[in-house]
Amino acid sequence: MGTVTDASKDATGIAFIDKKVTVVFVLGGPGSGKGTQCANIVEHFGFTHLSAGDLLRAEIKSGSENGTMIQNMIKEGKIVPSEVTIKLLQKAILDTANDKFLIDGFPRNEENRAAFENVTKIEPEFVLFFECSEEEMERRLLNRNQGRDDDNIETIRKRFKVFMESSVPVVEYYNSKGKVRKIDAARPIDEVFDAVKGIFSQFSKKAT
Numbered sequence: 001m002g003t004v005t006d007a008s009k010d011a012t013g014i015a016f017i018d019k020k021v022t023v024v025f026v027l028g029g030p031g032s033g034k035g036t037q038c039a040n041i042v043e044h045f046g047f048t049h050l051s052a053g054d055l056l057r058a059e060i061k062s063g064s065e066n067g068t069m070i071q072n073m074i075k076e077g078k079i080v081p082s083e084v085t086i087k088l089l090q091k092a093i094l095d096t097a098n099d100k101f102l103i104d105g106f107p108r109n110e111e112n113r114a115a116f117e118n119v120t121k122i123e124p125e126f127v128l129f130f131e132c133s134e135e136e137m138e139r140r141l142l143n144r145n146q147g148r149d150d151d152n153i154e155t156i157r158k159r160f161k162v163f164m165e166s167s168v169p170v171v172e173y174y175n176s177k178g179k180v181r182k183i184d185a186a187r188p189i190d191e192v193f194d195a196v197k198g199i200f201s202q203f204s205k206k207a208t
């Protein structure tokens, strides 16, 4: 891991990422199966999974001063200001002794994308994009049963709208750079992972 000194900290007190890292962004609609497949990739290819949503939910639980704002944004399916999310991602990358990261559910909009690039100077290796119909995603989210505040039909519809309006343009941006690896995520979990494995074959398998 790179050395972090006071001189390398930015105005918010978070250190710059001065270690060489490989980053794959994992995008797709709510309930398309990003988290499920990230767990498989971690197990088989030794990546560290950073879910932006999980980091934000942990921030609420930690009693942070931003907790109430984050909670309200998540309940409304809105996107939390980039500076908050990027700070959490930067910290997680620096605190982890791995150099391969799956960043799940980020960047969610153009602001997320541009700010991450400006602050971290990290370019993703590629973007793994899970494609799935809203009908199937809605069915999965309503059956998820993890007690999430945003897995109710009213918030789910808002999340779909934000995904179409704000996140799809980010996927299109990376597609124009030839960086998107699209997966048909409507198939059963094992079949989706077979397709994912093909894309990750460039990375060495984790020793078992």
Ligand SMILES: Nc1ncnc2c1ncn2[C@@H]1O[C@H](COP(=O)(O)OP(=O)(O)OP(=O)(O)O)[C@@H](O)[C@H]1O
Binding pocket: 028, 029, 030, 031, 032, 033, 034, 035, 036, 037, 053, 105, 140, 141, 143, 144, 185, 186, 187, 188, 189, 190, 192
């Ligand atoms: N291919 C699949 N077929 C059927 N069910 C699936 C599939 N992949 C995931 N699921 C189930 O759908 C639900 C949502 O999956 P998951 O949490 O991985 O989605 P996600 O894209 O990470 O969602 P979010 O963006 O809301 O966090 C979970 O209950 C999971 O077990």
Ligand SMILES: Nc1ccn([C@@H]2O[C@H](COP(=O)(O)O)[C@@H](O)[C@H]2O)c(=O)n1
Binding pocket: 030, 051, 052, 053, 054, 056, 073, 074, 075, 076, 077, 078, 079, 080, 081, 085, 104, 105, 106, 107, 108, 112, 150, 159
């Ligand atoms: N870059 C992000 C990612 C997530 N959020 C907020 O968290 C909610 C849940 O995200 P999941 O990826 O776990 O589904 C999401 O609806 C947003 O409210 C965010 O603001 N920015």
